[in-house]
Amino acid sequence: MSGELSLRLHLEEGTPKQMPEIIAEFLSVHDLPEGLLQPFAVVFDEILSNIAAYGYPEVSEKVVDVRLSIKDGEIRAEVEDGGIAFDPLQIPDPDTTLDVTERPIGGLGILLVRKLMDRVTYERRDGRNVLRFAKATLTS
Numbered sequence: 001m002s003g004e005l006s007l008r009l010h011l012e013e014g015t016p017k018q019m020p021e022i023i024a025e026f027l028s029v030h031d032l033p034e035g036l037l038q039p040f041a042v043v044f045d046e047i048l049s050n051i052a053a054y055g056y057p058e059v060s061e062k063v064v065d066v067r068l069s070i071k072d073g074e075i076r077a078e079v080e081d082g083g084i085a086f087d088p089l090q091i092p093d094p095d096t097t098l099d100v101t102e103r104p105i106g107g108l109g110i111l112l113v114r115k116l117m118d119r120v121t122y123e124r125r126d127g128r129n130v131l132r133f134a135k136a137t138l139t140s
Helices: 019-029 034-055 108-116
Strands: 004-010 063-071 074-081 119-125 128-136
Touching (some): 004 019, 034 074
Antiparallel strands (some): 074 128, 119 128
8 A cells, every 4th residue: 555545435325334444554554553543533434424414415326535645744634525515614613511402413523523633624626525634643
């Protein structure tokens, strides 16, 4: 496996269950800390689940392109889909001081993504959603 990995995923059945294994293999091949597996597995699960559930409301084929790479001391990931335009970074952080019964539904997933990754960006490019996230490969 090279320093880059590109996958085309079909989300008709929901989030692919093999993502943690794919990430683990990528980390292993590049001799990266196993501690990076959990944050990336959680983030991919959150993002892909949301795309599958909300990104393609009237389309049966739900295709997502995923890219992983290592550059400048960090693992970089990109998730690109042709679903409805949605910038998750525009969602305000939920008020976690409120009781769960008083809190509006939504927002916890993207908060988790922001907390687990060092950097998260979004752009709408050529009619597609492009979400990028990265985390340093070295931990202090």
